[in-house]
Amino acid sequence: MASPTPLPLDPIAEAKRQWIAHGWADSADAMAAFSSVMRAHQLMYSRVDAVLKPLGLSYARLELLRLLSFTRGGALPMASASARLQVHPTSVTSVVDRLEKDGMVRREAHPTDGRATLVVLSDLGRVLVEKATTVLNEEVFASPGIPAEELRTMTSILARFRRDCGDFTDPAPTPDPL
Numbered sequence: 001m002a003s004p005t006p007l008p009l010d011p012i013a014e015a016k017r018q019w020i021a022h023g024w025a026d027s028a029d030a031m032a033a034f035s036s037v038m039r040a041h042q043l044m045y046s047r048v049d050a051v052l053k054p055l056g057l058s059y060a061r062l063e064l065l066r067l068l069s070f071t072r073g074g075a076l077p078m079a080s081a082s083a084r085l086q087v088h089p090t091s092v093t094s095v096v097d098r099l100e101k102d103g104m105v106r107r108e109a110h111p112t113d114g115r116a117t118l119v120v121l122s123d124l125g126r127v128l129v130e131k132a133t134t135v136l137n138e139e140v141f142a143s144p145g146i147p148a149e150e151l152r153t154m155t156s157i158l159a160r161f162r163r164d165c166g167d168f169t170d171p172a173p174t175p176d177p178l
Helices: 011-021 025-055 059-070 078-085 089-101 123-141 148-164
Strands: 075-077 105-109 117-121
Touching (some): 059 075, 059 105, 059 117, 059 123
Antiparallel strands (some): 075 117
16 A cells, blocks of 8 residues: 555665665565566555445456356366466455355366366346456456556566466467468
8 A cells, every 4th residue: 555655765675775775786686576577466466456346346256257257157166266367276266156156156177178167257247357357347447547558568567577486378479370
């Protein structure tokens, strides 16, 4: 969360100065970048949380509802949801438990795989995810506090970093039509 009053100096810049003063100049830029990303995450998350909390949602719950709403039938196997959200299956189970208790989703047996369980978006869940997305777009994403071109650059840099860390692979190029 943001400080109630802005600090008189940037603590990450001060940490970088200290890193250099203590002989770690070769690592100072990376330490400052990592610390900046982690702090930015806290600030961004607090903005999102402030918008979603009154709707009874966390970002994790919204992500699952939104993922389900993007599917043709509003349903996905639990294992697929876990893979697409890049979280442990236990985390998906926990989110589904809470959403199911609130009537936003339901579990169903997979029609062709007896070992799999589908998580299915309910009508109530569909209404809530649309409302939450509208509010989030209006109150956070429309004015993120970073110019659009810089957002695109930041996203590109972070995507390259994520890919290089093994987070995903680039899809094979589509062949040109004959």
